[in-house]
Amino acid sequence: MTIPPLACQPHDHRHCIEQALAEAETLCARQGLRLTALRRRVLELVWQSHKPLGAYDILAVLSEQDGRRAAPPTVYRALDFLLEHGLVHRIASLNAFVGCDHPAHAHQGQFFICRQCHAAIELERSAISDSILDSARGLGFRVEGQTVEVVGLCARCQDAR
Amino acid sequence: MTIPPLACQPHDHRHCIEQALAEAETLCARQGLRLTALRRRVLELVWQSHKPLGAYDILAVLSEQDGRRAAPPTVYRALDFLLEHGLVHRIASLNAFVGCDHPAHAHQGQFFICRQCHAAIELERSAISDSILDSARGLGFRVEGQTVEVVGLCARCQDAR
DNA sequence: TCTAAAGTGTAATAGAATAACGTCCCCATG
DNA sequence: CATGGGGACGTTATTCTATTACACTTTAGA
Numbered sequence: 618m619t620i621p622p623l624a625c626q627p628h629d630h631r632h633c634i635e636q637a638l639a640e641a642e643t644l645c646a647r648q649g650l651r652l653t654a655l656r657r658r659v660l661e662l663v664w665q666s667h668k669p670l671g672a673y674d675i676l677a678v679l680s681e682q683d684g685r686r687a688a689p690p691t692v693y694r695a696l697d698f699l700l701e702h703g704l705v706h707r708i709a710s711l712n713a714f715v716g717c718d719h720p721a722h723a724h725q726g727q728f729f730i731c732r733q734c735h736a737a738i739e740l741e742r743s744a745i746s747d748s749i750l751d752s753a754r755g756l757g758f759r760v761e762g763q764t765v766e767v768v769g770l771c772a773r774c775q776d777a778r
Numbered sequence: 779m780t781i782p783p784l785a786c787q788p789h790d791h792r793h794c795i796e797q798a799l800a801e802a803e804t805l806c807a808r809q810g811l812r813l814t815a816l817r818r819r820v821l822e823l824v825w826q827s828h829k830p831l832g833a834y835d836i837l838a839v840l841s842e843q844d845g846r847r848a849a850p851p852t853v854y855r856a857l858d859f860l861l862e863h864g865l866v867h868r869i870a871s872l873n874a875f876v877g878c879d880h881p882a883h884a885h886q887g888q889f890f891i892c893r894q895c896h897a898a899i900e901l902e903r904s905a906i907s908d909s910i911l912d913s914a915r916g917l918g919f920r921v922e923g924q925t926v927e928v929v930g931l932c933a934r935c936q937d938a939r
Numbered sequence: 940t941c942t943a944a945a946g947t948g949t950a951a952t953a954g955a956a957t958a959a960c961g962t963c964c965c966c967a968t969g
Numbered sequence: 970c971a972t973g974g975g976g977a978c979g980t981t982a983t984t985c986t987a988t989t990a991c992a993c994t995t996t997a998g999a
Binding site: 621622625709710727729731732738740742744745747748749751752753756757758759760761762763764765766767768769770771772775 | 782783786870871888890892893899901903905906908909910912913914917918919920921922923924925926927928929930931932933936
Binding site: 814816851856 | 979980
């Protein structure tokens with residue numbers, strides 16, 4: 618049995634945010650990347666919860682709460698930077714973005730998304746990616762990127778019945 | 779080694795279209811569903827190739843080519859019907875739709891999408907879905923739907939280098 | 940200090956999907 | 970035969986998501 622992920626159980630979420638920001642600082646420092654105030658803030662907002670967040674939700678906070686002049690490109694550029702360096706992931710089936718648990722190494726996770734509480738649990742199971750690579754090999758298909766998004770009910774929301 | 783899929787090699791595509799439409803007729807007849815002229819036409823358009831097709835591309839053909847009065851809901855309603863009964867699949871990462879090879883039984887395929895020729899090859903490998911179900915079990919997560927979309931280069935486009 | 944590149948602001952637009960309402964037509968029932 | 974109810978489709982408007990193009994500013998490095 619694996620360790621149950623924080624995402625779908627009560628926890629001190631401030632710690633998640635702090636850690637994510639700290640890891641981002643470290644990663645950017647190490648790679649000579651510029652984690653600007655805007656990018657840092659967008660990352661923080663994406664980490665506001667474990668629920669994938671829409672670009673326009675981020676935009677709304679920047680405008681209304683931060684009083685920052687912001688139009689869509691402002692947000693999308695920040696998100697592009699964060700995506701490119703693995704600090705956030707995009708959930709295609711939701712048109713939304715979620716913070717990455719472990720940005721230290723390049724990867725594309727697998728996401729288990731609860732339709733009830735909307736939490737997105739990220740895993741990185743070689744059993745899944747290997748089975749995909751294996752099927753691809755049978756086709757002679759060269760894999761460049763994998764999107765695995767599973768929707769259903771997390772353990773907590775099942776219990777809450 | 780599996781049989782190489784038609785999608786990424788030359789073939790008489792008229793046959794694919796005919797067969798898809800015939801299967802749809804059969805399936806709808808058997809289930810008492812109404813495959814109206816519009817739904818049939820949208821299915822035919824989706825099958826125009828093995829490339830996922832956008833809703834607005836379909837819309838354009840209906841308007842310009844068929845001279846049909848059509849607005850987005852016209853297309854989306856037809857697509858919803860076709861999706862609901864497994865005649866087409868939606869590719870979330872492309873916001874596009876592709877015909878289903880084998881609509882006879884309910885399923886959610888796995889898609890291998892070539893970034894060069896844009897063909898989408900549908901597979902249904904239990905090795906992939908089982909590995910997902912297995913990981914879900916470890917989380918206590920109840921799976922209701924799987925999205926597996928792999929992007930890369932198909933065998934044919936690799937050779938074409 | 941100067942310059943090139945990267946980052947951000949701004950306006951406009953493209954692309955994807957849905958909401959809400961009205962009309963028509965089929966056909967099952969009386 | 971009529972009739973009325975539900976499904977399918979037309980229509981208009983709107984919402985949500987994302988990108989293009991260009992201007993201005995900041996930053997790092999020569």
